[in-house]
Amino acid sequence: MKKPLLxxxxxxxxxxAGRVPESAWKTGLLKRVDTDAVEPTTDLAGKKALRHGYAIxxxxxxxxxxxxxxxxxxxxxxxxxxxxVNAPVKFLLAGMDLYLRDNKGKPHKLLLLNTIRTADxxxxxxx
Numbered sequence: 001m002k003k004p005l006l007x008x009x010x011x012x013x014x015x016x017a018g019r020v021p022e023s024a025w026k027t028g029l030l031k032r033v034d035t036d037a038v039e040p041t042t043d044l045a046g047k048k049a050l051r052h053g054y055a056i057x058x059x060x061x062x063x064x065x066x067x068x069x070x071x072x073x074x075x076x077x078x079x080x081x082x083x084x085v086n087a088p089v090k091f092l093l094a095g096m097d098l099y100l101r102d103n104k105g106k107p108h109k110l111l112l113l114n115t116i117r118t119a120d121x122x123x124x125x126x127x
Contacts, residue, residue: 061091
């Protein structure tokens with residue numbers, strides 16, 4: 001049941017990213033990439049832990065006067081996509097979604113968490 005849903009979700013991501021004109025993609029500087037483990041949680045009935053073996057990766061992109069923070073949830077054992085810190089990247093904002101192209105040009109969908117004006121942002125964002 002989960003595999004067909006995941007396949008549909010991934011396919012829709014690539015279809016959306018393929019329909020966007022190249023001029024809509026912005027250029028920014030990837031400032032930082034952080035990964036945190038998701039702590040297993042239990043429900044009130046004391047059942048098995050949920051989200052065991054997952055991690056969240058945060059991406060921080062600076063473009064113009066703004067710093068964009070996006071996240072993605074993945075299995076700990078999965079290798080993330082290849083991007084270089086302190087290097088230019090292409091990204092696209094679409095509502096609450098942030099699409100980020102890896103070093104090979106393949107788009108990856110992230111959840112947009114924050115948009116911060118760089119004048120208001122601290123030098124390092126604690127996490």
